[in-house]
Amino acid sequence: MIDRRTMIATMASAAALPFAARSAQAQAAMSRMTAYGFSFQSLKGGDIRLADYAGKPLLVVNTASLCGFTPQYAGLQEIWTQFRERGLTVIGVPSNDFGAQEPGGASDIAQTAEHTYHVTFPITVKTSVKGPNAHPFYKWAAAERPADVPGWNFHKYLVGRDGYLADVFSSRVEPADTRVITAISRTLA
The missing domain is CATH 1.20.5 (Single alpha-helices involved in coiled-coils or other helix-helix interfaces)
Structure with a gap:
């Protein structure tokens, strides 16, 4: 009993x-992990800590110097100029993962981004964005949006104020495209 x-x-x-x-x-x-939990090495030395941008939207773009989409650097700079005062940060992530189109070192990347396209937004060191050696941010983004992983250079991840992916744009979508501008405006509202 x-x-x-x-x-x-x-x-x-x-x-x-x-x-x-x-x-x-x-x-x-x-x-649950957000984008603000990651850091990248800066092309200029030190770290780009995404936590420093907590509460602000980010546009993280894998770039390459010798790609047909490389002129998108100019459009990314325009977005940075237009929206940075409202809180948006654009971060360029040079990668040699697609077509070996970022073969050079830091000075070559700086030459293309800063001198040719007059980029002033933060740029990271050359970073892998796909496969087993992908940067942890890109592994996280792939887990968050498995159908929207980078298929080529200039793939764009828009991170909302909450640190989660708000939108994703393929390489073919220009930075000045209405869809990108509208999504950025929504994240800034």
Whole structure:
């Protein structure tokens, strides 16, 4: 025969189990990683800590100096100039992953971005954006949006103020495209 204390303890633990499971799920959702948890090495030295931009939208773009889309640097600079005072940061992430179109080192990347296209937004060192050696930000983005991973250079991830991906644009979508401008404007609202 079960005594009264054992019966009450059993019922209490059974009742608490679903709550504990729900609580753990809620905690996991609340502690889910955001873009602000990542850093990149800056082309100019030091780190580009995305946490420094917490609460502000980011446009993270994998770039390349010898790509047919390289002129998009000019459009990215226009977006940076137009929206930076409202809080948007554009970050260029040079990558040699697609067609070996970023073969040079830091000075070559700087020559293209800063001297040819007059880019003033932050640029990282050459970084892998796909495969097992991809930068952790790109692994996170691929897990968040598996159907929207970079297929080529100048793939654009728009991170909202909450640190989660707000939108994704393929290489073929120009930075000045209405869809990009509208999405950026929404994240700044």
